[in-house]
Amino acid sequence: MKQSKKTNSKQVSYTSEQAIEASTVYFNGDALAASVFVNKYALKNSQGDIFEDTPDKMHRRIAKEIARIEKKYSNSLSENDIYDLIDKFRYLIPQGSPMTGIGNPYQIASLSNCFVIGNNGESDSYGGIMKIDQEQVQLMKRRGGVGHDLSHIRPKGAEVKNSALTSTGLVPFMQRYSNSTREVAQDGRRGALMLSVSVNHPDSEDFIDAKLQAGQITGANVSLRIDDSFMKAVRDKQQYTQKYPIFSSKPLFSKQIQANDLWGKIVHNAWKSAEPGILFWDTIINESIPDCYADLGYKTISTNPCGEIPLCAYDSCRLLAINLFSYVVNPFTSNAYFDFDLFKKHVELAQRLMDDIIDLELEKIEIILDKINQDPEDDSVKKIEKELWIQIYNKAKQGRRTGLGITAEGDMLAALGIQYGSSQGIDFCVEVHKTLALSAYRSSVELAKQRGAFTIYDSDREKNNPFILRIKQADAQLYKDMIENGRRNIALLTIAPTGSTSLMSQTTSGIEPVFMPVYKRRRKVNPNDKQATVDFVDEIGDSWQEYIVFHHRFKQWMQINGYDTQKNYTQEQINQLISVSPYAKACSNDIDWLSKVEMQGAIQKWVDHSISVTINIPNHATEQLVDQLYMRAWEVGCKGVTVYRDGSRSGVLISTESKDSSKESGQLSFSTKRPQVLECDIVRFQNNKEKWIAFIGKIDNRPYEIFTGLADDEDGILLPRGINEGFIIKNKDEQGNSRYDFQFTNKRGYKTTIEGLSYRFNPEYWNYAKLISSTLRHGMKIEKVVELINSLQLDSESINTWKNGVSRALKKFVPDGTHVKGQQCDNCGSTSLVYQEGCLICKDCGLSKCS
Incomplete structure (x- = not known):
């Protein structure tokens, strides 16, 4: 251990090795759980000092802060009361942003996991589109996942009143938003984006085709908002009318399509590439309690990146999961039972803690706003960011939305001796989620008595809402109390993916079964x-x-x-x-797929937001099965669904050119003569504490050559941070030798040239770069080039560092979904590893590894 020089002299800091060693003991030898905690959740500063060597210190930090909020209210919980609930991930588990951010003085970040932004369909001007782009980036830099809808953008070919004369449609703006996400994902920050559009939009087919293009829209998930009238037209084999503006009684543009033709495209693309996801929009809106207040600003317009929280513009949500396994008494014995009494007690406390976390979030936003005010930029530059956070603050304060959910559903059933996916299993899970919903709402009503209802609560607005009516039928007294006292929170429940936190609770994730x-x-x-x-x-x-x-x-x-x-x-x-x-x-591969859809639909009746779940099907599954799963999901009341066919994203490449054998195998046949000018992407990365940069020349968006080295060295490349693309131009120097120059356009619009990339990098790096560029030019698959680079046996430590950086830079160009051969998941042992945005993703357990 060492004394931190950057903080209070009494605060002890740890090296990464010390923290992982201590956490491994904490997790009873589970080094993976220890690594997840230290890398993602342990308190640390920007210098890399770590101040929590085990989750126990993190839980004390969180408990102390929530207890501070509790003191504002009557009947307050003590720090020990709260600590006992969250200790050892046994009962309550704050998710992601709350776990990292509560009581963290080193990061100016939000506690919200999920945001939605948007124009509420009011503007598709360039100004409005750019405003959303900036808002998206501002949220992502504060650790939030973002969703927004594109249904307000006019379709391709529509008249516009500028020099272009006609609109370019949705796809170019999808690319813009996707690229912005990837930019924010640099330097340790991870952007996450959901783009949605209504099936009623005339460009919806272009929208769902966009991600099939290799290398395009790699920074976003895409989901299609599907209405009941479209689904009925599919079922009845009828025509469907698309409009702009969508669903307008006086559209500027409309066209009739065969619903089954577009449905076939949706099913085919989902079978082929696992996207688009489906949002059953009428179900979402009809079931949504916040939409009872749509005219007051709570009209739902999109979802967060994983789809479990449909939100109105500028609302946000924080997540907390309840570990269902811990309520099984005498697990794995004939005397096992679920302790519903303790469960109900803890759900009510969990909802109380969620409300406390809203107060902590409001404090965090005040700190963010203070930071913006102190920034040296002109007020005109800060205006959008400042107004964004003011709107988010007001929505959080007014609606007090929470995201209470669960994890370990699969382990809970196994511990009780109930088979996952069976009719008995579905019935028991419904009873658990019904209990959770009623207990959480009872807690929110009690909080309204003590702390006041959310400010726009109106029982008349909600009286016909299907979810509220289910509560009325199940618990008449609760409904009566709610009418009399109101409710503290506008909406309460969700089921989010719990990948990394379930590794620390050492349970199955969310409502999923065990993988193996x-x-x-x-x-x-x-x-x-x-x-x-x-x-x-x-x-x-x-x-x-x-x-x-x-x-x-x-x-x-x-x-x-x-x-x-x-x-x-x-x-x-x-x-x-x-x-x-x-x-x-x-297990994952044993569950009947339709049973899983039935289970999701049944549980959804008691979740007021939504459920993040993926239906995994084998590679040999047919498009007809995907059709059946999507249709059944709509029929049983799911709000959304994603189907993933094993291996479906490998080698996805759409070309307008005639097909040949090399392209069908993913191999490119580049011309042997290098064009004088190549488009170029800039990829920045860090090896140890050194900053590196790669210039990647492209043909048809595929890497053709690479130059890389130190970014800020005296002999290296010094390039403005905002420059992420340009051109590599092949010229001749005064001696007639080949020279590669880099040209880019600076922020003032002037072209700037850096001469002689080859002269600015270490000659040893340059020689290896020529070797790698040669393999790229001969059309070797990117993943094969990465394997080749990783296999190089180099003696120099600096060259090995360079090798890792080049590999990392090129991985960003591997088509999403490409299978990784010869490797196993460090968590579950599965060989179902794929590339996703340059990272290795296990399709079976969800572990993400970025090197």
């Missing part, structure tokens, strides 16, 4: 080490030891039922173990 209860993991070993056991040698000669990993709760089942968890089991013995366990026929 037992799997193999590999650890790289030195074959010359006398203690090494080599079980596998990969294609580049690295040696690996294989070992069995048990899902934490499956291991608990084994221990409770007398099975040896230290034994070296054969695969046959593992299969036998699984077959007699409560996880039998209840």
